Structures are given as structure tokens and as C-alpha cells.
Amino acid sequence: MSAFLELRGISKRFGGVRALDNVDVTVEVGEIHCLAGENGSGKSTLIKIISGVQPPEPGGHLAVLGEALHGLTPAESIRRGIQVIYQDLSLFTNLTVAENIAAGLHRGLHLVSWRAIRRTADAAIRRIGVDLDPDAFVADLPIAQRQLVAICRALAADARLVIMDEPTASLTRREVDSLLALAHELRQRGIAVMFVSHRLDEVLEIADRVTVLRNGEKVGTYEAADMTGRRLGELMTGKSFDYTARDAREVAGETVLAVRNLSRAGDYSDISFTVGAGETLGVIGRLGSGRTELALSLFGMNPPDAGEVAIRGRTLTRHDTAEAIGHGIAYVSEDRLTLGLVMQQPISSNITLAVLEDLAGRNGLVPDRRRQQAVTHWIEELGIKVSDPENAVGTLSGGNQQRVVLAKWLATEPSLLILDSPTVGVDIGAKDGIYAIVRALAAKGLAVILISDEVPEVFYHTDRILIMREGRLTGEFLPSRSSEAEVRQAVDA
Amino acid sequence: MRSTTSPGMFLGAFRRTHEFRLLIATVGLIAILSVSSRRFLTLQNGLDLLTSYAFSGMLAAGLLVVLVSGGIDISFTAIASVAQYVALVAVMHLHGGWLMLFAIGLGIGTALGMLNAVLISTLRISSIIVSIAMLNVYFGLLMFLSHGNQLFNMPDWFLNAFSWVLWTDSEQNPYVLNAQIIGLFVCFALSWLLLNRTSIGRQIYALGGNAEAAARVGYNAWRLNLVVYGYMGFIAGLASLAQAQLAQSVAPNVLVGRELNVLAAVVLGGASLTGGQGTVLGAILGVAVLACMENGLILLGVSSYWTQFFDGAVILVAVSTIAWERRRQRAAMRRVIAAPAGAAVARQG
Numbered sequence: 001m002s003a004f005l006e007l008r009g010i011s012k013r014f015g016g017v018r019a020l021d022n023v024d025v026t027v028e029v030g031e032i033h034c035l036a037g038e039n040g041s042g043k044s045t046l047i048k049i050i051s052g053v054q055p056p057e058p059g060g061h062l063a064v065l066g067e068a069l070h071g072l073t074p075a076e077s078i079r080r081g082i083q084v085i086y087q088d089l090s091l092f093t094n095l096t097v098a099e100n101i102a103a104g105l106h107r108g109l110h111l112v113s114w115r116a117i118r119r120t121a122d123a124a125i126r127r128i129g130v131d132l133d134p135d136a137f138v139a140d141l142p143i144a145q146r147q148l149v150a151i152c153r154a155l156a157a158d159a160r161l162v163i164m165d166e167p168t169a170s171l172t173r174r175e176v177d178s179l180l181a182l183a184h185e186l187r188q189r190g191i192a193v194m195f196v197s198h199r200l201d202e203v204l205e206i207a208d209r210v211t212v213l214r215n216g217e218k219v220g221t222y223e224a225a226d227m228t229g230r231r232l233g234e235l236m237t238g239k240s241f242d243y244t245a246r247d248a249r250e251v252a253g254e255t256v257l258a259v260r261n262l263s264r265a266g267d268y269s270d271i272s273f274t275v276g277a278g279e280t281l282g283v284i285g286r287l288g289s290g291r292t293e294l295a296l297s298l299f300g301m302n303p304p305d306a307g308e309v310a311i312r313g314r315t316l317t318r319h320d321t322a323e324a325i326g327h328g329i330a331y332v333s334e335d336r337l338t339l340g341l342v343m344q345q346p347i348s349s350n351i352t353l354a355v356l357e358d359l360a361g362r363n364g365l366v367p368d369r370r371r372q373q374a375v376t377h378w379i380e381e382l383g384i385k386v387s388d389p390e391n392a393v394g395t396l397s398g399g400n401q402q403r404v405v406l407a408k409w410l411a412t413e414p415s416l417l418i419l420d421s422p423t424v425g426v427d428i429g430a431k432d433g434i435y436a437i438v439r440a441l442a443a444k445g446l447a448v449i450l451i452s453d454e455v456p457e458v459f460y461h462t463d464r465i466l467i468m469r470e471g472r473l474t475g476e477f478l479p480s481r482s483s484e485a486e487v488r489q490a491v492d493a
Numbered sequence: 494m495r496s497t498t499s500p501g502m503f504l505g506a507f508r509r510t511h512e513f514r515l516l517i518a519t520v521g522l523i524a525i526l527s528v529s530s531r532r533f534l535t536l537q538n539g540l541d542l543l544t545s546y547a548f549s550g551m552l553a554a555g556l557l558v559v560l561v562s563g564g565i566d567i568s569f570t571a572i573a574s575v576a577q578y579v580a581l582v583a584v585m586h587l588h589g590g591w592l593m594l595f596a597i598g599l600g601i602g603t604a605l606g607m608l609n610a611v612l613i614s615t616l617r618i619s620s621i622i623v624s625i626a627m628l629n630v631y632f633g634l635l636m637f638l639s640h641g642n643q644l645f646n647m648p649d650w651f652l653n654a655f656s657w658v659l660w661t662d663s664e665q666n667p668y669v670l671n672a673q674i675i676g677l678f679v680c681f682a683l684s685w686l687l688l689n690r691t692s693i694g695r696q697i698y699a700l701g702g703n704a705e706a707a708a709r710v711g712y713n714a715w716r717l718n719l720v721v722y723g724y725m726g727f728i729a730g731l732a733s734l735a736q737a738q739l740a741q742s743v744a745p746n747v748l749v750g751r752e753l754n755v756l757a758a759v760v761l762g763g764a765s766l767t768g769g770q771g772t773v774l775g776a777i778l779g780v781a782v783l784a785c786m787e788n789g790l791i792l793l794g795v796s797s798y799w800t801q802f803f804d805g806a807v808i809l810v811a812v813s814t815i816a817w818e819r820r821r822q823r824a825a826m827r828r829v830i831a832a833p834a835g836a837a838v839a840r841q842g
Contacts, residue, residue: 075711090706092699094769103699103710106692 004029004161004192005050005082008061012045012054019045020056023218025211027161030190032183034203034224037213038236038427039397043196046213047163051084052077081160085167089150091138097121098134101152124152127189128182144175151182161192168197172287172453180206204229212236233428241432243460245479253277254312256447257416259298262307267293268471271307275416280438280448282458284491285468291451292334294468295418298449299331300324311416325354330409332402334421334451340405343394347386348375350393350404355411378407382437399430406437417441420451435461455488467491511763511815515778522782526789533792536668546784547673548736548748550777552755553762554680555728557776558687560759562721563701563768564620567752568609569729571631574748576602576726577733578635581644581743584651594651599730605631606726610718628749635745644743652741676735680728685773693720701768757804758783761811782807 005027012020020042037043048054052072064080098121121134168176183193195203207224212235234240253276263269268290275281285291296302303319311327359366382403423431467475467490475490527534559566580598655672688694700707762779764771
């Protein structure tokens with residue numbers, strides 16, 4: 001093998017902050033290379049340098065196929081065969097699949113040849129042998145197919161190296177598998193693939209090598225065959241995480257939530273379970289299993305057709321969010337960005353959003369002092385890293401945003417906390433922080449439902465696990481009396 | 494809601510578009526008006542309608558391109574006022590001809606449009622703010638310099654040009670093809686060509702759909718804005734000359750105030766204020782619906798205040814339909830996304 005891309009001594013400074021410090025990376029021709037690191041480790045900066053968006057500090061060496069490149073521009077990088085697929089995929093959802101793939105054909109002013117667009121798109125689709133309708137509008141496609149469109153577009157631009165930024169973040173396990181098969185296919189054709197992610201255990205199986213970054217420095221490049229998910233986590237964070245399944249313990253507390261024969265046509269049917277005070281219940285199922293729909297029903301956003309939900313013995317009647325909140329149910333959504341936070345608003349306003357009525361005095365106005373107290377209390381309690389609570393929530397990292405959502409709901413003093421995939425898009429270190437918070441909350445008597453599609457997440461961090469499949473509960477496990485493999489098997493069955 | 498008329502579009506897909514519903518509504522409206530008023534569905538009334546709505550229609554063709562790009566412009570009536578005033582003053586004082594008239598009218602229109610683009614791109618201010626400000630700047634300057642004086646006694650070659658009697662019926666009524674009707678067809682044809690047949694047009698759709706992605710693919714937003722707003726100005730210049738000929742006079746203050754009606758027609762036609770969506774057919778139908786309704790109400794003898802009321806009501810209904818349809822599509826999408834995963838589990842199980 002020979003090197004397609006060679007980086008030596010690459011550094012980058014933003015003001016006083018050193019984003020990259022003397023990093024060497026080599027990507028071989030037709031290699032699957034993983035770039036691993038937590039948020040802020042310098043991954044994105046490295047991508048920007050490779051794609052010519054930002055120049056490295058003087059002294060760094062960057063070569064493609066042995067030819068040293070100076071003053072790389074985005075256009076030059078694309079011409080050399082480097083294509084970046086960003087996490088947001090950068091597609092035009094208002095246009096067809098074919099036009100997206102052939103976007104590179106529209107340069108300067110000339111007449112459009114719809115036939116050439118179609119030919120380019122068909123060729124790219126055929127090359128990776130996927131099932132994509134070139135006439136479909138991208139807006140009508142699910143995420144996994146949109147990703148294929150982005151990959152086709154990279155191929156249509158004659159990519160020799162495809163860099164994928166967080167490609168698996170929004171895919172189901174099955175979709176990840178087909179993406180990996182596709183990466184394998186590209187490698188066969190001599191196209192190198194670089195996966196950039198902080199969730200790499202699934203990619204490890206097919207990768208050739210892994211480069212780990214931490215705080216802007218290269219920790220090392222390793223053969224993927226020798227690497228495990230746990231070791232990778234340690235290299236990325238510099239800490240070791242050793243989780244063990246919880247011991248069986250009597251959850252002595254009273255029953256907080258009782259669900260009886262709950263059904264909603266098309267979503268789930270005949271669901272019955274209880275959660276006690278201080279208990280953490282895991283609900284695991286794939287996307288489309290009805291797990292999120294069930295959670296939304298409990299929170300009054302998706303009224304059930306039949307059955308009963310009772311909180312501390314009192315049955316819910318209206319099934320709207322006001323009633324759910326009134327009974328002490330709090331819901332932290334999977335999609336914290338759209339459902340949980342007002343991104344442009346200050347951190348402080350977001351934390352107090354759900355409790356403004358409680359903080360208000362008799363005249364209906366919220367005294368500033370009481371608001372400040374509440375904000376300070378929750379920032380300390382949850383260890384949210386903020387320089388100024390008046391900054392917009394959007395300026396925080398994923399993990400800290402998730403904590404702000406938690407704070408917002410905990411401020412309502414709930415008796416039941418529903419966490420829907422709370423660690424999606426959050427890196428390992430921040431994940432650990434969230435697990436610790438959940439443990440502490442449960443210890444104080446809060447009933448928690450943790451919904452996830454990651455087996456280790458529920459296995460190591462809950463007292464009891466319910467398996468959900470095709471809208472039904474199909475199994476129940478106690479982590480202390482079963483193995484991770486058993487649970488995985490039940491989910492995949 | 495569909496953004497393009499790509500060749501792959503067949504009747505089945507067309508039937509689900511906003512344009513199709515609008516077409517049905519237009520045909521229905523025409524049918525009702527034809528039954529209610531004997532004078533509505535006549536060739537003469539049709540030509541009259543085309544002539545009197547040519548100015549709005551031409552501007553709609555230009556504004557469509559701006560909306561597709563993700564921007565907005567409401568200064569075009571002021572640009573049109575400046576273009577027609579300056580062009581005709583120059584022609585009258587310097588005894589110029591067609592070349593001078595078009596060169597000045599279209600040149601000023603294009604230049605002022607491009608000035609909007611430069612301000613939007615370099616100051617990075619939203620286009621709505623820039624165009625409100627520039628509407629006032631252009632219009633204020635024009636009123637100051639012209640003292641509000643109207644222009645009469647324009648040259649005969651201008652007043653009488655482009656008018657062909659198609660034929661004269663038994664009662665000696667002439668049926669005329671005039672500059673306004675020609676201009677209307679030219680503008681819609683130009684917009685269609687620009688949007689669907691040139692690489693620039695496709696980049697404009699891309700820019701309106703996802704500006705960040707357009708930059709990453711290497712499209713030059715600065716240059717595209719120059720084309721988009723310059724084109725809007727060009728169309729405003731052309732429309733202003735057609736309007737001056739129809740009115741047989743130029744008053745600096747009669748055009749400003751009509752910009753929101755044009756915007757309403759284009760939005761009624763399915764163009765999205767967030768960009769990336771909109772078709773020439775939709776814009777044509779949007780203008781047609783409003784024109785037929787206003788004309789029909791007049792023929793039925795309804796007070797002109799009701800016309801404004803109905804204009805507003807129609808726009809409200811149309812835009813709500815679009816919003817409702819988008820919500821429905823998104824809900825359908827969620828089911829599509831969820832279904833394959835569920836089905837896969839079923840197969841494996």
C-alpha cells in the first residue's frame with residue numbers, strides 16, 4: 001500500500017487555544033481509517049485542514065499521493081479527490097436525488113443538460129449498487145438514504161478519500177451495517193474512507209487502523225484488530241470506565257407509575273408495567289419499536305386509545321402535557337435540540353422555563369433573585385460547565401446541553417423522570433457524567449425510565465430492563481441475573 | 494409542493510403538487526365567473542385582463558426568482574418608478590430612440606437591483622431589511638428630484654408602438670395584441686429559462702434550499718445574489734416601460750404600494766419565503782387567481798373594498814393549505830422512517 005494522504009507536524013491555533021498540536025496522520029490508498037476523539041479533541045479542525053477550509057500553522061507538511069501541497073483551498077482539495085460528508089450531510093432537500101448527486105456539474109453559466117445530470121447520478125448509484133430513485137426528492141427520503149445520496153455525490157466528484165463526520169449518529173443498527181458494507185465496497189475499489197466519530201465500537205470491526213486524538217494531540221495510531229471499544233474509550237478520555245451490572249436490590253419505594261393494558265393503534269399495544277420510587281427502569285428497543293411513542297404517551301403528547309396510566313394511584317384522564325407535568329412527570333427528549341431547548345435563549349432562561357409559574361410572586365412577575373437562586377442551584381447540582389449563565393444554550397457542548405435539559409425538568413421536582421436516549425450525540429466522558437446524575441437522582445427516590453437502543457447503556461445503568469419490539473413488551477431482565485449477551489439477543493431476536 | 498419541473502415529472506406526481514390544486518381552483522373560479530357573468534369568458538375580457546395585470550405579472554416572474562434564492566425584494570416598485578422616469582425624461586430631452594429608452598430603463602433597473610445584492614451580501618443584513626430601506630431611498634430620491642411632477646406628451650413612436658390588431662369583429666371591436674401582453678409572456682419565459690434551463694438557475698434553487706451546503710459544493714453566493722437581484726431589477730425596468738406605455742403618462746408615485754400584491758401572488762403560487770421552493774407555473778397561476786377574482790367581483794358589481802377582503806382571504810387559505818400539506822407530508826415521512834426498521838425486526842424474528 002502507498003500513502004494517499006500524509007500529514008506531518010500539523011498544528012493549529014485559534015487565538016490562545018491550541019486546537020491541534022504537531023499531529024501526524026497517514027491515510028493509505030483504499031484504507032478504512034478511523035479518527036477517534038471526544039468533542040474538542042481536534043477532529044473537526046483536522047477535517048477542516050484536510051478539506052482546505054482552514055490553513056495549518058506554518059511548518060506543517062501536507063501531501064496527497066506524495067505531492068506536497070501548500071496553501072490548500074477547498075476547490076483544490078476536491079480536485080485532489082478529497083470529499084467530506086458532514087454530519088448534516090449538506091444536501092439540498094428541495095431538489096431531486098439526481099440533482100444532488102450531480103451538483104458538481106453546475107459550474108459557471110451554461111445550459112443545463114438534464115440528461116447529463118441523470119447519467120452522472122445513475123453512474124454513481126450503480127457504482128455502489130444501492131437502491132435509490134434518482135427522481136425522488138431528498139426531502140422525502142429517510143436519513144439513511146440521504147446519507148447514500150451524499151456518498152453518491154462524493155463518488156460523482158471522483159473521490160479518492162471520503163471523510164465521513166459522525167456518520168452513524170442517527171442510524172439504526174441495521175443501517176449502520178449496510179453503511180459498513182458500503183465502506184468495505186469502496187475500499188475494494190481503492191477509495192479510502194475515514195470515519196470520524198466518538199462512537200466507534202461499531203466501526204472498529206471493519207476498520208484497518210484507528211488514530212486517536214485527545215486535547216489536540218495525537219495519542220497514537222493503532223491496528224483496529226487489536227482495539228476494543230473499552231480500550232478506545234480509555235485512550236480518548238485518558239480515564240478508565242469500568243461499569244458493572246447493578247446488584248439486585250429491593251426497590252422498597254412505593255409504586256410511582258402504573259401502566260395497565262395501554263394501547264395506541266399503529267404505535268404499541270397492550271403495555272403493562274410499573275416503576276417504583278428510586279427504581280431505574282430501562283426500556284430498550286429499536287427505532288420503530290414504539291419506545292418513543294410510548295414515552296410520548298406517558299407525557300401526554302401522544303394520547304393512547306385504550307388502557308390506563310396512574311401516577312401514585314391517581315389515574316390520568318386528559319392525557320395532555322399539562323396534566324402530565326401536573327402529576328410530576330418530566331420528559332427529556334431524544335431530540336433535545338428541537339424539543340428540549342430554546343437554543344438562542346440564555347442557559348438561565350432555559351433552566352427556569354418549566355417553573356416560571358412556581359417562581360412567580362403574587363403579581364405574576366418572577367423576582368430576579370429567586371430566578372438567580374434556582375439557576376445557580378441547578379448549575380451546581382448537575383455540574384454544568386458554564387462561563388456565564390446568560391450565554392445562549394447553543395454555545396454549550398452536547399453533554400452540557402443535555403444537562404441543561406435535565407435541570408429544566410428537575411426544577412419541576414418531578415416524581416417520574418423519562419429519559420429518551422439521553423446520551424445520543426454525547427461523548428464518553430459526558431455520558432459518564434449523565435449516568436452519575438441519574439444514579440444520584442434514583443438514590444434520592446426519583447423513579448426513572450431510561451429509554452435507549454444501546455444495550456450496554458441499559459444493562460449497566462438500570463435496575464430492570466424491559467424489551468420492546470414491534471409495539472409490544474417482549475421480555476424482562478434483571479441485569480444482575482443475566483448477561484449483556486442475553487439482553488442483546490432478546491433485542492435482536 | 495414541488496420545486497422543479499424536471500423532465501422526470503409525470504402527471505401522477507404533478508397531481509400531488511400545489512400547482513395542480515391551484516390549477517383546479519383557477520379553472521373552478523373561471524367556470525363560476527363564466528356562469529355568473531356573461532362578459533367574463535370573452536376574448537375581449539381575456540385580453541383586457543392580460544393587459545391590465547401585465548405589470549404585476551411581469552414583476553411576479555422576477556420576484557419568483559428572488560424568493561427561490563431564499564431572499565426577498567420589495568423595492569422593485571421603487572426601482573420601476575426610477576427606471577421609467579429617468580428613461581423617459583432622457584428620451585424626451587435628448588430626443589433618443591428605442592435603443593436609448595431600453596438601455597437606460599433596463600440599465601437603471603439592473604444596476605439598482607445589483608446595488609441591493611451588494612448591500613445584502615457585503616453588509617450581511619437580511620434582504621427584507623435592505624429592500625425596505627432601499628425602497629424608501631430610491632423612492633425618496635425620485636420624489637425629491639422630480640418634485641412629484643408627472644410626465645406627459647411622450648413621443649408618439651413610444652405611445653403607439655407594439656400594437657397589432659389581431660382582427661376586428663362584426664361590431665367593429667378590435668382585438669389587440671399589445672406590448673404589455675408580449676412583455677408578460679417574455680418575462681415568464683425568461684424566468685422559466687433561467688430557473689430550469691441554466692446552471693445558474695439550478696444553483697439558485699440550491700442556494701435557497703441550503704445556503705451552507707451550496708457554499709460547500711463551491712457555489713458562489715455573492716455572484717448568485719448579483720444575478721438574482723440584478724434580474725429582479727431588469728424585470729422591474731422592463732415592466733415599468735410597459736406600464737408607462739399603458740398609462741400613457743408617468744407619475745413617480747403610482748407604482749410604489751403595489752409590491753405586496755405581487756408578493757402575495759407569488760406566495761399564493763407556492764413559492765416559499767424560506768427559499769428553494771416555487772415554480773413559474775405556480776407564479777402564473779397565483780397571478781391568474783387574483784386577477785380573475787378581482788375582475789369577476791367587478792363584473793358582478795361588488796364593492797372594490799370587498800376585493801381587498803377576498804384577496805386577503807384567498808391568500809390566507811392558500812398559504813394554510815401549503816402549511817397543512819407540509820405537515821401531512823412530514824407525518825407520512827415519520828411513518829416511512831419507522832416502518833422499515835419495524836419490518837426488519839419482523840423478518841429477523
